[in-house]
Amino acid sequence: MGAVGQVVAGRLGGEWRRLVRRHGWTVGVWGLLVLLLLWYAALIPRFGPFAIASIAKNSLPTAYLAVSQAVVVIAGGIDLAVGSMMVLANCVSALLMEGQSFGTTVLIAVGVVAGATLLNALVGWVIVTSRIPDIIVTLATLFVFGGAALMVLPSPGGGTSGGLRFVFTGSTSGVGSNYWPSLVALAVPLAVLAAWLGRTRTGLSLYAAGSDPNAAYLSGLNTRRAKVLAYAIGGAFAALAGLAVTAITATGDPKFANAANGTLNSVAAVVLGGVALTGGVGSVIGAVAAGVVLFILKPILTAMAIDPNTAQVIQGLLIIGVMMVAGLLELRRRRAG
Amino acid sequence: MSTDLNRRTEEVAPPAVARERAWGRLFSDHPLLVLGGVLVVLVLVTGAIEPDYLSLRGLRNTLLLAAPLGILAAGQTILMLTRGIDLSIAMVATASAYVAGNQSPNGAGVAIALALVVGSAAGALNGVGVGVFRVNPLIMTLAMAGILLGLFTQWAQTFLQGSTSVAPFIRTLGGGSFFGNRVPWNVLVWAGVAVVVIWGLRRTGLGRMLYAVGDNPEAARLAGVRSWQVLLAAYTLAGFFAALGGLLLAGQSGAVDLQLAQNFLLPSVAASVIGGTSIFGGVGTYSGTILGALILSVLNSMLTFLNAGQAVKQVVYGTIVLALAWLYAAVTRRE
Numbered sequence: 001m002g003a004v005g006q007v008v009a010g011r012l013g014g015e016w017r018r019l020v021r022r023h024g025w026t027v028g029v030w031g032l033l034v035l036l037l038l039w040y041a042a043l044i045p046r047f048g049p050f051a052i053a054s055i056a057k058n059s060l061p062t063a064y065l066a067v068s069q070a071v072v073v074i075a076g077g078i079d080l081a082v083g084s085m086m087v088l089a090n091c092v093s094a095l096l097m098e099g100q101s102f103g104t105t106v107l108i109a110v111g112v113v114a115g116a117t118l119l120n121a122l123v124g125w126v127i128v129t130s131r132i133p134d135i136i137v138t139l140a141t142l143f144v145f146g147g148a149a150l151m152v153l154p155s156p157g158g159g160t161s162g163g164l165r166f167v168f169t170g171s172t173s174g175v176g177s178n179y180w181p182s183l184v185a186l187a188v189p190l191a192v193l194a195a196w197l198g199r200t201r202t203g204l205s206l207y208a209a210g211s212d213p214n215a216a217y218l219s220g221l222n223t224r225r226a227k228v229l230a231y232a233i234g235g236a237f238a239a240l241a242g243l244a245v246t247a248i249t250a251t252g253d254p255k256f257a258n259a260a261n262g263t264l265n266s267v268a269a270v271v272l273g274g275v276a277l278t279g280g281v282g283s284v285i286g287a288v289a290a291g292v293v294l295f296i297l298k299p300i301l302t303a304m305a306i307d308p309n310t311a312q313v314i315q316g317l318l319i320i321g322v323m324m325v326a327g328l329l330e331l332r333r334r335r336a337g
Numbered sequence: 338m339s340t341d342l343n344r345r346t347e348e349v350a351p352p353a354v355a356r357e358r359a360w361g362r363l364f365s366d367h368p369l370l371v372l373g374g375v376l377v378v379l380v381l382v383t384g385a386i387e388p389d390y391l392s393l394r395g396l397r398n399t400l401l402l403a404a405p406l407g408i409l410a411a412g413q414t415i416l417m418l419t420r421g422i423d424l425s426i427a428m429v430a431t432a433s434a435y436v437a438g439n440q441s442p443n444g445a446g447v448a449i450a451l452a453l454v455v456g457s458a459a460g461a462l463n464g465v466g467v468g469v470f471r472v473n474p475l476i477m478t479l480a481m482a483g484i485l486l487g488l489f490t491q492w493a494q495t496f497l498q499g500s501t502s503v504a505p506f507i508r509t510l511g512g513g514s515f516f517g518n519r520v521p522w523n524v525l526v527w528a529g530v531a532v533v534v535i536w537g538l539r540r541t542g543l544g545r546m547l548y549a550v551g552d553n554p555e556a557a558r559l560a561g562v563r564s565w566q567v568l569l570a571a572y573t574l575a576g577f578f579a580a581l582g583g584l585l586l587a588g589q590s591g592a593v594d595l596q597l598a599q600n601f602l603l604p605s606v607a608a609s610v611i612g613g614t615s616i617f618g619g620v621g622t623y624s625g626t627i628l629g630a631l632i633l634s635v636l637n638s639m640l641t642f643l644n645a646g647q648a649v650k651q652v653v654y655g656t657i658v659l660a661l662a663w664l665y666a667a668v669t670r671r672e
Contacts, residue, residue: 323473
């Protein structure tokens with residue numbers, strides 16, 4: 001009896017260790033997010049639905065971009081153009097949606113997502129065909145998409161319908177206390193993507209192509225298709241980020257700094273979220289949590305009456321600190337192993 | 338069977354095909370020839386658009402632009418050889434320019450020295466993060482850029498408020514020219530950097546180790562290379578070159594602001610890549626990067642002459658960078 005118990009406990013222990021190894025980082029990031037939320041709740045005088053709704057809707061663009069980057073990085077690439085794809089989607093949608101009915105704006109939104117998907121699939125095709133490193137191709141498209149956004153909308157403007165604003169922000173005026181629509185707008189696409197990535201053959205092929213493209217190719221996987229697919233999905237989520245910006249601000253803004261910041265945050269979120277830049281490791285769930293963590297630092301530091309520039313310094317130090325600790329842990333594990 | 342077929346076609350290849358193959362081999366062995374050709378074509382096209390350009394004065398403007406870019410790209414090339422990248426060079430350059438502006442009342446010598454020290458220090462911090470703590474270079478330098486931006490945005494409103502202009506000597510160095518106003522001074526600085534970098538990469542121990550660490554880190558480690566020291570040196574050098582580039586830019590524009598070097602980050606990476614430096618490490622030369630910097634500068638002049646708006650300029654610039662990288666990859670690929 002005792003022996004059996006020991007065996008069961010041992011097996012459970014092994015299972016547990018495997019779970020921790022596989023999902024430990026993701027759980028840790030979600031824990032950090034919860035801690036930060038609690039801290040924020042304690043910091044501000046009135047923490048209620050309004051504060052939650054504000055965080056839920058304003059973190060949407062960062063969260064979508066984190067997912068977009070995560071999918072591409074998992075498949076062994078990196079997309080430095082996600083930020084400018086977001087800005088392009090923002091400008092195109094705001095320009096077309098101004099003064100339109102809800103139905104028309106939804107059709108436009110679908111069209112923008114489809115367009116971004118195709119455009120980024122083309123980027124993926126260029127990468128696998130030319131065999132130029134991902135980072136170079138997407139550095140170039142960062143410029144191209146940013147310029148295209150400026151062509152579409154030379155100065156901030158445009159608009160959208162109240163209905164579309166409700167879909168992303170929970171209120172037709174963009175300001176309110178209803179946080180459910182924002183949460184649903186993030187959770188539904190995320191759940192679909194996570195299930196597809198983890199449970200289907202094609203989804204898993206992204207992991208395989210990212211972790212060892214040669215081995216994946218030799219085992220009969222179409223690694224080129226996997227990569228193009230990853231870029232296409234990344235484009236769709238970057239477009240969602242752009243639509244969220246349109247819904248939150250009701251304008252399109254072609255400023256290049258927005259694009260650059262979006263890309264920076266997405267890369268930082270992916271790394272903090274436990275997705276290895278070498279490919280094949282990590283989950284979109286972890287990346288989303290890290291994206292929201294990066295976003296929420298700003299309101300927390302503002303609530304502590306810290307100057308936004310100091311906040312930027314603190315954010316940078318935090319990212320470096322976390323990565324240094326992770327690097328040291330990895331080094332120790334390798335020495336021990 | 339298929340190899341047999343290949344051999345046979347080679348034996349009986351008609352002269353035209355053979356000649357084509359010889360050209361192909363020439364280009365793939367000396368890709369710099371192709372880059373030089375691209376540069377000449379671009380200069381001629383620009384000359385066709387604006388005949389004034391094909392004078393020493395027209396070329397002067399291109400060189401004036403190319404020198405700071407080439408110096409910033411020197412740091413980028415060195416880091417790419419080690420499988421690294423520095424996304425903070427634009428902010429390091431700006432920070433050093435602010436330091437130079439702040440110290441200019443104490444004389445140009447002090448200002449230049451302190452600016453170079455600050456730049457190298459920022460680079461060394463990057464090197465500690467990447468070399469010792471094994472932080473991914475992309476993340477380390479991105480975060481460094483964010484930290485510097487936050488610090489200097491604050492300081493620019495407080496004690497650096499009056500530090501927006503640099504000493505006359507730096508202004509001459511960055512924007513002036515000699516030989517009857519035909520050759521910019523900053524080209525001389527660039528030439529000095531070029532000689533040191535090309536010689537250093539070829540002939541010094543550090544140069545060889547940069548290639549070794551980037552080509553195969555594990556083999557380099559087993560051969561006894563202390564890679565953290567090599568990386569620390571590489572990132573410090575990149576910081577130094579960023580500071581030097583920042584000084585020239587500050588001298589050229591005459592004033593320092595937070596956007597000083599912003600537009601040079603992506604071109605510095607692009608110049609190295611067009612010049613054939615592999616982002617995966619171990620492959621590349623600084624002579625290629627020099628050609629890359631010249632090509633990008635001529636391209637910039639051309640787009641200016643075409644009176645293209647910022648939007649069109651960005652799209653064309655990005656597309657051409659992509660096309661050139663593709664051309665380079667296609668030419669040098671061996672079947």
